[in-house]
Amino acid sequence: MNKSYLLLIASVLLAACGGGSESNGPSDGGVETTPPITKDTSAPTITAPSDLVVDADTQSGMTASSQQIVDFINSVTATDNSGTVTISHNIPQVIPFGTFEAVFTAADPSGNKATASVEIFVDEFPGTFLEPGSNWVAVCGLEGEVNNTDYGCELKKFSNYGYGRLTDYTVVNSAVLHVDERARQLELSSATEQQMFELCPVDLFPIGRLVSSSDVSQNNTEVFSNGLSELSNSMTFERVNAVYRAEQSSFDTMLSNFSVWANYAPMSDIDAVDGVERVNLRYALPSTVIAWHSLKSHRDIELPQLEAIQNFFEQWAQKIYVSQAHAIGSDMPTLLEQGNIGWLGDLGLMMLGVTENNDDYFRRGIARYFMILDKQVRADGSIVFESQRGDSALGYSTSALASVIMMAEVAAMQGYDLYSVEIDGKSIETMIDFNLRAYSDNELYHQYTQYQNPFFASPEQLKNWNNQTYENFDLETNQFLLSALEAYKRRFPNSAMTALAKSMFPESEYVRFVETSNGGIHTCDYRKL
Incomplete structure (x- = not known):
């Protein structure tokens, strides 16, 4: 092959490979290239x-x-x-x-x-003192420890107490109210007649009395008010006679009397603010609701009767659920709603909430319990409102304490432990301890009764502030002041408070406990054989 041909081949190869020159610039007639731009793909x-x-x-x-x-x-x-x-x-x-x-x-x-x-x-929106939001509580009370009648309220978020949201508390089991009646029936089935006489007395109030329309007439509000009180009393004993003594006739009486009230005593015209019936509307509700719950649990009731009685209770509840303050133009709850009668009203609503599966009513008792520990009880366990009621301070205070115990017991039956709730070092045991000790040493109350509270005490009661007479609360004839402790003793048999209560009031001597406002005959519901 000649040299010219080989040179030609080499030149072509060099050109194809871009060789033959040290310059990176464009050749004559070429296109200049630039480095590629890197795209930003990094997120902020x-x-x-x-x-x-x-x-x-x-x-x-x-x-x-x-x-x-x-x-x-x-x-x-x-x-x-x-x-x-x-x-x-x-x-x-x-x-x-x-x-x-x-x-x-x-x-x-x-x-x-x-x-x-x-x-x-x-x-939830905080709302107002009269209508707090669903997670808020209107905490009301007297300002100051003693000798002060200034009354005020503040809205507090319930969840800040550290026990969940108020809306967390719902009715879990409407078949059980303050006691498992069927389990208790089985327990009492082995009781002797003497034990039933001591624990479940039914001879203290007439049994089997049927009411008529005239007994519940609204034409005379005093008659109506007294009728409510008698309804509470009679239902307390009829229930025990029916549930624990298996007297079916008492269930008949209960149903008949509830029907009369439902048909002839609608609540629409009742004055829950200024009327004489305003107290008994609250006083009579808890025991009456307990009887209604028992009747519903043990008897099949025809739908028309059932609906009529349920409507009667709903009207009754609304008279209490809606604050009295609306009617008088106040922006905060009334004093009546903050004393022991107010506590009874909320206990009744709580019990009705369980009975009729109404969470809003049930939560009224929960909210009241927290309000009481927050602002209506002192650090020593004394109740601010009730402790300044002259010679009846200890009696009313212990009665009010019974409402608190029953609120805790109703909540416990729904799976909520209010007994362990503590606010600023105060718990239900603080209250129990103070009131038990005050029976032995009345001076514990006299430090407060010397200050006058004309809102809650009569002139005569205030005059005798240093003599706790237990007016209408005589332990020898009416032991209801100790009645609700039966629920506490049953639930906490080994607690120091139970030991103290038993030592002060031996169960062999203190029997036949009757409390017609806070829930019934508690020795029958709770005391062990």
Whole structure:
């Protein structure tokens, strides 16, 4: 092969490989190339605050323009390698009640995004003293320890007590109220007649009396009021006779009398504010509801009768559930609603809530229990309102304590432990301890009874402040002051309070306990054979 041909081949190969020159620049007639641009694919980094809990500032929820939400939004930060980043969010103008997932999005100029989610919990609107929100309690009481009649209220968030939200407390088992009656029936089936006489007395009030329409007439409010009291008393004994002594005739009497009240005594025109019946409306409700619960549990009731009686109780409950203050134009609950009668009313509502599976009524007792420990009981366990009632202070205080015990017991039967609740070092045991000791040493109450409380005590009671007469609370003839302790002793047989109660009031001597306002004959419901 000649040299010219080989040279030609080499030149072609060098040209094809771009060789033959040390220059990287374009040759004559070539196109200049530039390095490729790297695309930004790095997302921004976003930092959001922790979950937020806020109290609604309107009836609809929490406004996004509120300072609390504005500060929350402004606390979100983001960075990006481009140096430019924008932040957006999905928060509406009004954040609704409950849990809202706030999503924050950070974006850079290249369209890269990063998100962060935060939960905002909007709690119920606080409401008012008369109509608190569903997680709020109107805590009312006398300001100051003693010698002060200034009365005030404050709204408190229930969940801040540390025992869950108020809405967590619901009726779990409407078949059981304050005691498991069927289990107790079985327990008492082995009792002797003497034991039944001591534990389940039915001879202290007439049994089998049928009421007529005239007995419940609203034309005479005093007759009506007295009729409510008698209804509570009679139902207490009829229930024990029917449930624990198996006297079916008492169930007949209960059903007949409830039907008369339902048909002839509608509550629509009753004056629960200024009428003479305002006290007995609250006093009579708990025991009457217990009897109704027992009747429903042990008897099949025809639908028309059932609905009529349920409607009767609903009207009764509404007279108490709606604050008296609405009627008199006040913006806070009345004093009557804060004393022992108010406690009884809320206990009755609580019991009716269980009986009719109404969570709102049930929670009235829960809210009242916390209110009592918060502001209506002193650090030593004395009850602020009742301790300044002159010579009847100890009697009324112990009666009020019975309502608190029964609230705890009704809650316990639904699975909620109010007995262990403690607020500022005060618990139900603080109250029990003080009142038991005060029986032995009345001076414990005289430090308070020397100060006058004309709202709750008569002039005669105030005059005899240093002589606890136990007016109408004589332990020898009416032992109901100790009655509700039977529930506590049954539940806590080994507690120090139970030991103290038994040592002060030996069970061999103290029998036939009757409490016609706070729930019945508690020795029959609770005391062990």
